[in-house]
Amino acid sequence: MEELSNRVIAVLLVVSMVVSCFGIFATFTGSPTGFALVDTGKTNFSISTALSITFENALVPFGSGYVNGSYTSCSMGTNNSPPNRSANSGCVDFNGSVHEANLTITNDGNLVANVSLNFTGDADSFIGGTGGLNSYQYEVSNVSGEASCTTLGNGSSFREVADYDVNGTNARVCTGLDYPDGQDTIQVGVWIQVPEDATSGEHASTITAIACDDGSC
Numbered sequence: 001m002e003e004l005s006n007r008v009i010a011v012l013l014v015v016s017m018v019v020s021c022f023g024i025f026a027t028f029t030g031s032p033t034g035f036a037l038v039d040t041g042k043t044n045f046s047i048s049t050a051l052s053i054t055f056e057n058a059l060v061p062f063g064s065g066y067v068n069g070s071y072t073s074c075s076m077g078t079n080n081s082p083p084n085r086s087a088n089s090g091c092v093d094f095n096g097s098v099h100e101a102n103l104t105i106t107n108d109g110n111l112v113a114n115v116s117l118n119f120t121g122d123a124d125s126f127i128g129g130t131g132g133l134n135s136y137q138y139e140v141s142n143v144s145g146e147a148s149c150t151t152l153g154n155g156s157s158f159r160e161v162a163d164y165d166v167n168g169t170n171a172r173v174c175t176g177l178d179y180p181d182g183q184d185t186i187q188v189g190v191w192i193q194v195p196e197d198a199t200s201g202e203h204a205s206t207i208t209a210i211a212c213d214d215g216s217c
Contacts, residue, residue, distance in 0.1 A: 052109035053177070053211040057101050060190055065094035067196040073133045078102045080139055080189025082158040091194075103188035104143070105209050107179045113211040115177050115186065116170035117155065122162035126205045129195030136161045136205070139189040140173040148183045150176030158191060170210055170217055177211075 060078055067074045071090025080102050107113050120126075123136035140155030142148045154164070155173035164171050174186050188207065210217045 047110070049111055050109040051111045051113060051211055051213055053105055053107050053113060053115060053209055055209065056104045056106045056185070058103060060100060060103065061095055062192070063093070063095040065092050067194060067198075068092050069196070071196065073129075073193050073195045075135075075191065075193045077191035078189050080141065080187065081191050082137065082139070085191065090196075103190065103207065105177075105186050105188065107148075107177045107184040107211075109211075110179055111213045112179065113174075113177045113213060114172065114215070114217055115149075115174040116172045116210045116212075116217045117188070118170045118208045118210065119161045120206045120208075123160065123192075124162070126161075126203060127192060127194055127198055128203070129198035133193065133195035134198065135191070135193035137191045138207075139191075140186055141189070143185045143187055146183045146185060148177055148186055149174040152186075155188070158189070172217070 062076050065074075068090045074090035074092075074094070075085055076091060076094055077085070077098055078100050079098065081098055105115060117138070117140070119136075119138075121136075123134040124131060126136050127134040137158045137160055138155055139158040140152060142152070152174060153172040155171060173188075177186060178184055
């Protein structure tokens with residue numbers, strides 16, 4: 001038994017020596033120690049261009065009403081109504097729209113945009129009644145405190161929609177509408193005059209805003 005034990009010990013010693021030898025071999029044939037290894041990594045992303053405008057306030061709700069029989073017409077408008085005009089004169093039951101907000105257009109993309117407007121009709125087709133007593137006007141301006149447009153175009157003062165061909169022809173109202181917050185919004189004021197002989201029923205006008213980043217709109 002004692003001899004067997006010595007053999008076992010001898011085998012264990014041999015195994016231990018073999019493992020040690022391999023350990024020494026690995027130590028000398030592995031990567032050199034004491035040297036710094038340098039490699040690089042990176043992150044990246046790309047931003048795509050986006051041309052986008054939205055109507056933040058897209059409704060002027062004049063509501064329902066009629067013209068007082070003592071008047072030949074009544075007039076209504078948004079906060080940017082033309083000066084020296086008496087809003088709601090002769091208007092019965094219509095909303096006091098002089099207190100309503102203007103239509104507002106915001107550049108929510110990341111490109112400087114040119115903006116044009118198109119109307120589905122002028123005073124004759126939208127309002128009707130006696131010509132000369134009806135009126136449909138618009139005006140475009142920067143929001144107070146913002147220098148959003150490089151140049152305000154032919155909407156920079158109140159003018160009749162009929163001053164240009166409304167169906168298919170666009171009116172450039174803003175050149176260079178910027179996109180950073182605080183300088184990305186313009187407002188559209190509207191003013192209408194309804195003759196007493198305008199036909200009853202619903203009257204509606206659609207205003208379409210068109211954006212481009214060149215001279216195509």
